[in-house]
Structures are given as C-alpha cells and as structure tokens.
Amino acid sequence: MRIKPTLGAAVCVYLIYSAIILATWGVVGARYANMVSADVVLTSLVLPLALGTVFLAAAVSWLGWWKPAVKEERRGGPRWALALVLIGMTGMVVVNGGAANWSGFSPTHLLMLVAAGGDGWI
Template sequence: MRITPRVWIGLAIYVGYVLVIYVVSKLSGVSYTDIGTSAEFTWRGAVLDLAVGAVLLAITTWLLGWWKPALFERKRSHHKWPIFVPALMLVVAVMNLSNTDWSKFDASFLLSLLALGIAVGFCEELMSRGLLLTAFRSHLSEVWVWLLTSLLFGAMHLINAALGAPITNTLGQVVLAAMTGTSFYIVRRVTGSLIWAMALHGIWDIAAFSVGFAPIGTAWAAYLTPVIGILAVVVVYWVIKGTDEKPIRPTPAAAAARL
C-alpha cells in the first residue's frame, strides 16, 4: 500500500463520491424517478454519473495502493453457511428477472440496464465495502466496520430525494439498503472477494429496475427484500467472528529499508 489506511481517508472518499454522483446526476437533467423508464434516461441519469464515479474511484484506489485490501480478504470467514442469505437474494433477483416483460425493451434499453448493473456494482461496492471498509479497518473493530459501512451505504441513497425521488420512498430505501448491504458484506467475508459482491449487487439492481418498468403480474419477490435484510443482520455475527483484517503495517526496519 502506498498510503497507510486512515478512517478520515475513507470518509473523504465517501463524501467525494456522493458529491460527484449528485453533481453529475443533477447536470444530466434526469430525475431519479425517470431512471429505468427509457434507454435515454438510464444512460444519462444513471450510467453517466456512475461511469465518472468508476473512473475516479479506480484512480483513487491506484494512487492509494489499496486494490488488494479493497478487493480481497486475507482470511475468509470460518463460517460459510451464512452465504444462504445472499443466495436467497440471488433467487429473488432471478424471480424479478423472470417476472419482467422483456418484449418492452429494445437493444439500447437492455444495454443501458446492463451497463447500469455493472457500474453500480463496481462503484458502490468498491466505495463502501472496499475503500471505506479498508479505511475503517485501520482503527476500528470489525463489528464497527460492518455497522458503519452498512449505515453509510444506506445513507448514501438519501441523495435520491435531492434528485427527485419522493422523500418517504427514499427513507424506506435507505433502511433497506443498509440492511441488504449486509448481504454484500457476507459475500465478501465468505468468498474472500468483493468481486462476487459486485456481481450480486449488479444483478440485484438490474432485476429491480427491469421489473419496475415492465412487471408481469405482481412482483411478489419485492416483499422478500425486508426478510433478506433482517436475515442478513441476524446471521452477520458469524462472519464477523474471528475476523482479523487490519492492515499490515510495515516494521521500522522495513520502512527504513525503503528510504
């Protein structure tokens, strides 16, 4: 690592990312409620700001030298069984995809949704359960790392209200995001890699936007989201237990050798 992780660095990245997403989204002129209703609005209102965020996050991660701790655990969770919660999340996403009338999507619309899923999975996971997590691990116990990254991940969605989403719906989204974000944390701890969490996050968002635009009947899977969040919070203890992922600091001799 070029730069030793610090809590303030993680918070600075978080604030900077949220500001960039807000500013670029605002300049696009697309309301949050219009995202996912057409190819144009999805490209301009979501993919554009996420693409900018992805480039800036990648550059930041490279400059800090945090790619390895941001993407990989040194030791995976001793308990593997909590992975059933993210697995349930995947099942719900597939249910939403199967409950979508895909005939209502043209090629550009489909590509915009795919780009949205890839970008949101990369950006939001690298920022919250990658860089922010790495920074918090420098001085906080793992239970606080999980809790604070989850809460900040949820709070990040408050900008949706400033971009045109109803405040009541946004507050509900904040709570659900904080809870279901725990599922992505579980994926990281159990598999040892943030990449799988990125993939699940992307599929989840693609499914949510697709079924929201063209549902076939009632989207029953939506009612399982709170259940997933509650289950994730209930079982997360077993993937936190025994965690020792604090950044390895160079010894004085090693530091002197680099001088």
C-alpha cells in the same frame, strides 16, 4: 500503501464519489423519478456511474488500497454462510426476473441498464 484505510478516509472517498454522481445528474438534468426510461438511461445512470467508477479506481490506486480491498488476510466465516447468501441472491434474481415485464424493454434500454450495473431495475 500511501494512506492506511480508515473510516475517515473511506468516508471522504465516498463523499467525493457521491458528489460526482450528484453533480453529473445536475449537469445532465436528470430527474430522480425518471431514471429508467429508455431515453435517459445513458445520461442518468451510465454516465454518472462510469465517472464515479473512474474516480473510485483512481482513488483506490492512489491510496494503495487494492490489496486490502480484494484480499483478506484470513478467511471469513463458515462456508454454509456463503452458500446461504448465494441461495438468497439467486432467489431474488429469479423472482425479480420472473416478475419483470421484459416486453416493455427495448434491446437498447436493456443494454444501457446492464451497462449501468442493473441499478435502474429496482
């Protein structure tokens, strides 16, 4: 590990990630109010998130933070807490999926939203 994971180091990584997203939005002329229409999903969501992901993967690799990021030394809380979170998340997916107007999405638009990680569905 090159640098010990600290709040300051994590904030620096986060600020650079955010700057990449905002700079990409500025370059492509993204409008925050129109992030999910079919014609702008690729440039407004997929491209900035892909560039941010590349940066995060490179930063975490260079800093040597993969092991502490993906492996806990000791197990977290009780199993019922995990079950409660999973039930809640499943419920949200079902409710939001049932409320969505799926006929209003073209297949290409859905593919771009899935590629963006679903961030534009909100």
